[in-house]
Amino acid sequence: xxxxxxxxxxxxxxxxxxxxxxxxxxxxxxxxxxxxxxxxxxxxxxxxxxxxxxxxxxxxxxxxxxxxxxxxxxxxxxxxxxxxxxxxxxxxxxxxxxxxxxxxxxxxxxxxxxxxxxxxxxxxxxxxxxxxxxxxxxxxxxxxxxxxxxxxxxxxxxxxxxxxxxxxxxxxxxxxxxxxxxxxxxxxxxxxxxxxxxxxx
Amino acid sequence: xxxxxxxxxxxxxxxxxxxxxxxxxxxxxxxxxxxxxxxxxxxxxxxxxxxxxxxxxxxxxxxxxxxxxxxxxxxxxxxxxxxxxxxxxxxxxxxxxxxxxxxxxxxxxxxxxxxxxxxxxxxxxxxxxxxxxxxxxxxxxxxxxxxxxxxxxxxxxxxxxxxxxxxxxxxxxxxxxxxxxxxxxxxxxxxxxxxxxxxxxxxxxxxxxxxxxxxxxxxxxxxxxxxxxxxxxxxxxxxxxxxxxxxxxxxxxxxxxxxxxxxxxxxxxxxxxxxxxxxxxxx
Numbered sequence: 001x002x003x004x005x006x007x008x009x010x011x012x013x014x015x016x017x018x019x020x021x022x023x024x025x026x027x028x029x030x031x032x033x034x035x036x037x038x039x040x041x042x043x044x045x046x047x048x049x050x051x052x053x054x055x056x057x058x059x060x061x062x063x064x065x066x067x068x069x070x071x072x073x074x075x076x077x078x079x080x081x082x083x084x085x086x087x088x089x090x091x092x093x094x095x096x097x098x099x100x101x102x103x104x105x106x107x108x109x110x111x112x113x114x115x116x117x118x119x120x121x122x123x124x125x126x127x128x129x130x131x132x133x134x135x136x137x138x139x140x141x142x143x144x145x146x147x148x149x150x151x152x153x154x155x156x157x158x159x160x161x162x163x164x165x166x167x168x169x170x171x172x173x174x175x176x177x178x179x180x181x182x183x184x185x186x187x188x189x190x191x192x193x194x195x196x197x198x199x200x201x
Numbered sequence: 202x203x204x205x206x207x208x209x210x211x212x213x214x215x216x217x218x219x220x221x222x223x224x225x226x227x228x229x230x231x232x233x234x235x236x237x238x239x240x241x242x243x244x245x246x247x248x249x250x251x252x253x254x255x256x257x258x259x260x261x262x263x264x265x266x267x268x269x270x271x272x273x274x275x276x277x278x279x280x281x282x283x284x285x286x287x288x289x290x291x292x293x294x295x296x297x298x299x300x301x302x303x304x305x306x307x308x309x310x311x312x313x314x315x316x317x318x319x320x321x322x323x324x325x326x327x328x329x330x331x332x333x334x335x336x337x338x339x340x341x342x343x344x345x346x347x348x349x350x351x352x353x354x355x356x357x358x359x360x361x362x363x364x365x366x367x368x369x370x371x372x373x374x375x376x377x378x379x380x381x382x383x384x385x386x387x388x389x390x391x392x393x394x395x396x397x398x399x400x401x402x403x404x405x406x407x408x409x410x411x412x413x414x415x416x417x418x419x420x421x422x423x424x425x426x427x428x429x430x431x432x433x434x435x436x437x438x439x440x441x442x443x444x445x446x447x448x449x450x451x452x453x454x455x456x457x458x459x460x461x462x463x464x465x466x467x468x469x470x471x472x473x474x475x476x477x478x479x480x481x482x483x484x
Contacts, residue, residue, distance in 0.1 A: 131471055133453025142379050143361050145324030147455075150462045174323060177362060 017107045037099055040191040053140055053180050069176050080136050081129040081148025091125040112196050119185050140180040204412035212415055217407035219317050220433040223263045226398040228314035231267045236306040237345040248296040250306040251345025255292035258311040259423055262434040269310040290421035291348040320357040327357050327383050329462055353385040365482050372481050382472040392468040396452040399472045403450045409443035445478040
């Protein structure tokens, strides 16, 4: 037979205050939040990997201009000026996988702080081969000049081995900007903020 | 077409850029030289006497810069005497046709360390195809510098892209404009100097001087709307309610691997500015 016991507001408050100090509660909340962050990160990485710019650069010097940034001529890897064998996406992947979760338990609630790399930090990790203070990933969104192409002239000193040496202007059209990391990260940051504001049940 | 936001922004930015470089880095040099007569088919009914350097400093707010002073045989000449016009852009003076071509003209003036140009060319055209003349300060036979050609050391400014992002209720947007500057220097000291100056320009503000506020007329002379001369500080303060902010600057040197593609020995760097301006674009 169930025993009925009346609970006063005072007791409830005591229980509320005790919960954040409970090991099981702390472990549970950590696991739950971490799972959510990993899920958000998984979405981000999936979107990053299937983005046409990523696909094109991952294809290396033999890739085709699937991103449409060069009007179908050449490919981004050579246009930017990477050397054959360069792995320019590696640093982005490493950064996108980084996160840090901190929990602050107070008497009444638990505050969650999730730190992920900022867009600026990620841009800093993607220097252009011919001007290291500039970011090629940002350049995809704001425009990149064709100087990298000149580093890829087809010669014994060729960097990617796919350029064509010419004294004439190589391309009449300009680089066509397109959205890339900023847009992906904007959605990611939205998800992260949602997780931070989440109510644990 | 009436002047739009882009016109005003680029004009204002150009004027701020020039002033900032001249004042913060004292990027100018004072000269006293002879002037050399030459014929210019674009200028009819005028006698043209050119100095060896172009883009004189005309901003009176620059401390220690020499306001151009021209002397003839009888001493200093005032503006307007014999129709004298100072062409700051091309570094020369224009006189009426009654001045002898053999007249002894000389002058004192300040020359910018970096000539500043607004350009619509892309970077590869500027760097690879650019056929520049040196505005060299050393070891050269003095004669007049050719007019109209762009000379280096120089900085070329161009807007790369603009977009409006929603900012506040009521239709206010943050208009973000990226402006790119390509700097051509004679040596690494000069290049490091300009890059360092503008790396520190992040969060600086400048005021929106209208398109009509551009200080030079078609002859390269200071407009008559500035009867006491052009003073950037005073002019910009008149428009201090129209603020644009440099949200961020990034500076970068071109890699030495690019050296072989640059036609003359120059040191090249990039300065990328992100300009923010809160405005009501649909009003």
